[in-house]
Amino acid sequence: VAAAAAQARAAKCDLVIGLGGGSVLDTAKAVAALLTNTGNLLDYVEVAGGGQPLANPAVACIAVPTTAGTGAEVTRNSVMAVPAQKIKVSLRSAVLLPRVALVDPQLTLGLPAAITASTGMDALTQLLEPYVSPRANPLTDALVRMALPRAARSLRQAWHNGSDLAAREDMALASVCGGLALANARLGAVHGLAAVLGGSLPAAHGSICARLLPLVMSANVLALQQRTPHAPALQRYTEVAQWLTGNPHAQPADGAAWVAALATEMAIAPLAECGLTPALIPELVSKAQASSSMQGNSLPLLDNELAAILHQAL
Numbered sequence: 097v098a099a100a101a102a103q104a105r106a107a108k109c110d111l112v113i114g115l116g117g118g119s120v121l122d123t124a125k126a127v128a129a130l131l132t133n134t135g136n137l138l139d140y141v142e143v144a145g146g147g148q149p150l151a152n153p154a155v156a157c158i159a160v161p162t163t164a165g166t167g168a169e170v171t172r173n174s175v176m177a178v179p180a181q182k183i184k185v186s187l188r189s190a191v192l193l194p195r196v197a198l199v200d201p202q203l204t205l206g207l208p209a210a211i212t213a214s215t216g217m218d219a220l221t222q223l224l225e226p227y228v229s230p231r232a233n234p235l236t237d238a239l240v241r242m243a244l245p246r247a248a249r250s251l252r253q254a255w256h257n258g259s260d261l262a263a264r265e266d267m268a269l270a271s272v273c274g275g276l277a278l279a280n281a282r283l284g285a286v287h288g289l290a291a292v293l294g295g296s297l298p299a300a301h302g303s304i305c306a307r308l309l310p311l312v313m314s315a316n317v318l319a320l321q322q323r324t325p326h327a328p329a330l331q332r333y334t335e336v337a338q339w340l341t342g343n344p345h346a347q348p349a350d351g352a353a354w355v356a357a358l359a360t361e362m363a364i365a366p367l368a369e370c371g372l373t374p375a376l377i378p379e380l381v382s383k384a385q386a387s388s389s390m391q392g393n394s395l396p397l398l399d400n401e402l403a404a405i406l407h408q409a410l
Contacts (some may be wrong), residue, residue: 097123097176098137101130113158114194117215118166118301121159122174125192128157129174143185143386144178150189159194162203163215164254164267166301167222167275169197175291183295183383201261201268209255213362214302216251216267220355221305222274223247224336226281228316228329229392236281243273245339248354255362282392285312285384289402292383299370306359307367310352311405316394317348319401329394368410377406 104112104127112131114124130137132152138145159169168175173188207215226232227240250266257263289312290304297304313333320327330348337351338344381402384390390397397405 097126097174098130101127101137105131105134109155111156111158113160115160115162117161117163117211118168118175118218121161121166121168121194122176124159125154125157125168125194126174126176126187129154129187129189129192131155137187138178140189141176141178141185141187142388144181144183145185150187150191152191154191156195157192158196158198160198160200160203161268161271163207163211163271164201164204164264165215165219165271165274167219167271167273167278169194169199170272170275171279173279177295179295181295182292184291184301186388188388197272199268199272201264204264204268205259205261207258209258210363211300212251212255212258212267213359213364214300214306215271216247216254216302217306217309217359217362217364218302219267219271219274220244220247220251221286221302221309222278222283223270224309224313225284225286225392226274226277227336228332228394229281229284230329230394231281231392232332233281236277239273239277243270244336246270248340248342252358252361283389284393285316285390285397285402285405287389288387288393289380289384289405291387291389292380293367293372296376296380297367297370297372299365299367303364303370304367306355306362306364307409308405310356310359311408313348313352313355315397315401315405317352319395319397324395327395366410367406372406372410374407374410377403380406 246266247270250263254263333348337346
């Protein structure tokens with residue numbers, strides 16, 4: 097990212113276009129900001145760096161996603177890996193919001209099945225987590241209620257038949273709505289854990305989310321039942337299960353089982369196959385608790401609860 101910003105600065109660029117998946121879009125957004133904020137990149141990133149605010153507006157950025165997706169075309173953060181610390185962190189500021197998001201589902205028609213699966217599960221996760229977040233609000237609720245049933249009906253179809261434009265349209269909409277939802281209601285423990293796992297394991301972010309999501313759903317529901325049995329999030333997990341399964345009588349456990357079965361059907365590997373071992377778990381839990389995404393979880397999870405999730409994900 098720093099090298100790209102230096103090259104763009106040398107060329108006196110006044111516009112940045114990101115065409116690609118979430119990493120490409122996040123790079124473009126960061127470069128656009130660094131063209132007008134000339135400090136060291138680590139001065140601005142949270143957790144792993146100084147967390148200083150970006151004082152100057154970014155140059156114009158146009159985001160054109162080719163996956164569905166991360167929703168990065170409509171978010172105000174840029175996620176990047178810090179290899180030295182084995183963690184993924186965010187550059188976060190309103191100035192990172194792209195000037196234009198150009199979303200064309202036809203750009204995703206050639207997406208390979210494996211990337212369809214991983215990015216699609218990320219989109220699904222980014223709809224679900226904001227809906228059960230304490231920061232959920234009428235705006236994000238409306239987006240999720242429209243988009244999550246579409247993702248549930250179309251992700252499997254897009255994976256089986258990548259040329260199905262209707263399914264691709266549903267997933268493109270799910271990606272955009274997920275990005276808007278997370279930007280306004282935050283994420284949760286899936287992304288809190290995925291931030292540290294993604295910095296430590298050679299696995300796609302969406303694949304990590306896919307394997308964590310059903311486990312976090314179950315852990316959150318159990319913790320809510322035990323600690324805050326009247327929390328609105330419990331009813332929301334029931335609604336989510338009904339949207340995912342298409343069964344109006346589904347319960348939260350049915351939703352978690354649906355997600356786990358879909359991840360297996362789409363050949364998303366268990367995290368043990370990606371390098372997760374029991375020895376890594378204590379450090380991963382410690383780092384995950386510091387992640388900003390944890391602030392949007394349905395309720396604070398204890399270290400032993402996060403560790404149990406990772407052990408189950410092996």
